[in-house]
Each structure stands twice: as structure tokens, then as C-alpha cells.
Amino acid sequence: MASEKAGRNKTIDTPLSEGQVYLNRCITVTEKQTDLCAVTNKTIVGNMFAVCPLLPAKSVDLIIADPPYNLTKSFHGTTFTKKKDTDYEAYTRQWLSTVQPLLKDNGSIYVCCDWETSLIVGSVLREFFHVRNRITWQREKGRGAKANWKNGMEDIWFATNSDDYVFHLDAVKIRKKVIAPYRVDGKPKDWDETANGNYRDTCPSNFWDDITIPFWSMAENTAHPTQKSEKLIAKIMLASSSEQDVVFDPFLGSGTTSVVAKKLHRRYIGVEIEPQYCVWAEQRLAMAESNPEIQGYVNGVFWERNSLPAQNAAQKKPGVSKVESEQKRRPEEPDPILTSGNA
Ligand SMILES: C[S@@+](CC[C@H](N)C(=O)[O-])C[C@H]1O[C@@H](n2cnc3c(N)ncnc32)[C@H](O)[C@@H]1O
Numbered sequence: 001m002a003s004e005k006a007g008r009n010k011t012i013d014t015p016l017s018e019g020q021v022y023l024n025r026c027i028t029v030t031e032k033q034t035d036l037c038a039v040t041n042k043t044i045v046g047n048m049f050a051v052c053p054l055l056p057a058k059s060v061d062l063i064i065a066d067p068p069y070n071l072t073k074s075f076h077g078t079t080f081t082k083k084k085d086t087d088y089e090a091y092t093r094q095w096l097s098t099v100q101p102l103l104k105d106n107g108s109i110y111v112c113c114d115w116e117t118s119l120i121v122g123s124v125l126r127e128f129f130h131v132r133n134r135i136t137w138q139r140e141k142g143r144g145a146k147a148n149w150k151n152g153m154e155d156i157w158f159a160t161n162s163d164d165y166v167f168h169l170d171a172v173k174i175r176k177k178v179i180a181p182y183r184v185d186g187k188p189k190d191w192d193e194t195a196n197g198n199y200r201d202t203c204p205s206n207f208w209d210d211i212t213i214p215f216w217s218m219a220e221n222t223a224h225p226t227q228k229s230e231k232l233i234a235k236i237m238l239a240s241s242s243e244q245d246v247v248f249d250p251f252l253g254s255g256t257t258s259v260v261a262k263k264l265h266r267r268y269i270g271v272e273i274e275p276q277y278c279v280w281a282e283q284r285l286a287m288a289e290s291n292p293e294i295q296g297y298v299n300g301v302f303w304e305r306n307s308l309p310a311q312n313a314a315q316k317k318p319g320v321s322k323v324e325s326e327q328k329r330r331p332e333e334p335d336p337i338l339t340s341g342n343a
Contacts, residue, residue, distance in 0.1 A: 013223040019279030061245035129159035196313035224254035255281025
């Protein structure tokens with residue numbers, strides 16, 4: 001039983017001592033860069049406060065930032081210590097002012113946070129950008145609290161540099177089964193009738209309930225303590241960037257942003273202070289060469305929960321889709337959220 005479990009555990013946890021081959025692919029940046037090519041599609045080992053001022057101004061199309069939340073947490077030995085709100089506000093202002101010059105005038109930024117940090121991030125973000133929305137995603141995992149509501153969500157703030165920005169709505173629609181098929185003159189009204197069922201591609205809202213955090217049986221999982229899922233980052237990237245755009249992550253962690261960028265044909269730059277996490281990021285980037293799939297994103301479509309049979313059917317019969325696939329995909333294994341009965 002134990003060995004079967006171990007066999008299915010896909011967690012990437014290559015120790016630094018065995019990851020030299022991956023670390024060698026990373027770069028350090030110690031001088032001002034005039035040419036973006038030298039740093040694109042690279043993992044930069046270093047402190048974002050030192051690295052960002054050395055990168056070319058107005059060079060990136062999208063920033064995805066997942067900074068340490070205001071919690072005491074160890075990142076491979078480096079502990080981020082919970083601060084007073086005013087100090088976390090100052091920290092947030094400091095890193096936002098460091099990344100803001102890198103963003104193109106028509107660029108977008110997304111910032112991840114928990115509910116407590118969100119109170120600070122949302123307001124500081126306004127000092128630098130046009131805040132467009134606050135996405136809340138349902139985060140299933142978490143401990144129950146004895147005298148409080150269990151935390152089951154996180155926020156992602158969406159902001160832009162100006163009113164001129166990209167948003168590819170059709171790339172992030174969610175395919176849902178039609179419960180009450182409404183017809184006009186006998187024809188489906190805003191839905192598709194297919195051999196595999198009736199579906200509508202719906203506009204995504206700012207509440208995301210179709211995403212799980214990575215766990216041990218998923219190919220993308222690493223031993224990083226706060227890894228985001230590829231599906232979550234893919235939604236952001238597909239909506240707010242185009243192919244070949246430059247996506248920048250100043251707190252790269254295990255490399256999720258860079259991996260998704262590679263899979264979705266964007267260019268990427270990531271900065272991470274811990275060499276151990278850089279090893280996992282590069283290992284995942286290497287794996288992406290042979291496995292470009294993003295779990296939960298199938299045939300270029302995000303599916304609602306509990307739709308695995310329909311996804312499989314759609315794979316066999318691509319004609320089911322009116323939104324043609326950007327890339328044909330099949331997840332290595334089912335989205336756990338789809339198979340958990342956790343609707
Ligand atoms: C919340 S985690 C990001 C996780 C990431 N989104 C993922 O999917 O793996 C924050 C990361 O920022 C890194 N970090 C913290 N301060 C940093 C700094 N000043 N410069 C670069 N990286 C930093 C930490 O080591 C940690 O890996």
C-alpha cells in the first residue's frame with residue numbers, strides 16, 4: 001500500500017545538491033541590461049529588489065506577483081516574519097514601486113494575497129495602477145479554526161497601467177452544461193447542441209471555484225510550501241497577454257508562471273531568491289518540453305467542475321467545440337477537483 005502511494009507521488013523535491021544541472025541554467029543579473037533577450041526565458045537567482053532596477057524599463061506585458069503573505073513562513077530556511085500592518089504596507093509599496101517601471105504602458109499586473117493581506121494590497125495597488133477587479137478563488141485546502149470561519153479563499157488583484165490594455169475574453173470562457181436549453185425558432189439560443197451534450201461557453205466571473213491547489217499526485221506539484229496551480233496562472237495569462245508577450249514574475253517560487261508561459265507560448269522572466277526553488281523551476285521547465293499540458297484546461301477550454309466525462313468525450317470528438325482549440329491537450333490525469341465530487 002505504502003509503495004503504491006509512493007509510486008504515485010509525483011512531487012518534485014530534487015535537493016539542491018542534486019540539482020546543479022538545473023541551477024546552471026539560471027542566471028544572475030548584476031549589471032544594467034539594455035537588451036531584454038539576455039534575460040528572457042530565464043530564471044534569475046536573486047533578490048527582486050536588486051534585480052528589477054537592472055532590467056529594461058517598460059519591457060514586460062504582464063506581471064504576475066505572488067509575494068510572501070503577511071504570515072510567518074519559512075521559504076527553504078529564509079523566514080518571512082509576520083509584520084505590523086503598516087510595515088507590510090511599506091513592504092508592498094516598496095516592491096510595487098520596484099516592478100512598476102518594468103511594465104509597458106498597456107501592461108497588466110496581478111497580485112495574489114490572502115484576505116488579510118488583501119486589505120493592504122488593494123489599497124496600495126491603487127497608488128501605482130488602475131485597479132480593475134478583485135478575483136476571489138475558492139481554495140479548498142486549509143485548517144478549520146476553533147473560533148473563526150475556516151479560510152477557504154484567496155484574492156488576486158487585477159490592475160493595469162492605463163485604460164489601454166488587452167483582455168482576451170474568449171480565451172478564458174468556461175464551458176458549462178446547459179441545464180435549461182432555451183430555443184428560438186427551434187434553434188439553440190447561445191448554446192451548442194452536440195453528440196456529447198449541450199454546452200454553453202460562459203463569461204468567467206471574478207469568483208473562481210474550479211481550481212485546486214497542486215498536490216502530491218499532480219505532475220506539477222513541488223515541495224514549495226505555497227505553490228500556485230498552473231490552471232490558475234493560465235487563466236490570468238490567457239486573458240491578459242498574447243503569444244510571445246513577456247510575462248514577469250518577481251517572486252517566482254517553484255516556477256509556475258514561467259512554466260505556464262512556456263506552455264502557452266509566452267516569453268518569461270522570473271526572479272527567485274532561493275536557489276532550491278530555482279532548481280525546481282528549471283526542472284519543471286525541462287519537463288514542459290515533453291509535456292505541454294495544463295491540468296484542467298482541455299482543448300483550449302476551461303471546464304466547470306465534475307465534467308470529466310464530457311472533457312474526455314470532447315477529446316475524442318473535437319467537433320464538440322465551437323471555440324477551436326489553441327492547442328490540443330489531454331491532462332495526464334483527471335483534475336482532482338473534477339473527480340472528487342466536490343461541486
Ligand atoms: C508565495 S511564494 C511564490 C510561489 C509561486 N507563485 C509558485 O507557484 O511556486 C513567494 C516566493 O518569493 C520568494 N521571495 C521572497 N522574497 C523575495 C525577494 N526579495 N526576491 C525574490 N524572491 C523572493 C520566496 O522565496 C518564495 O519562493
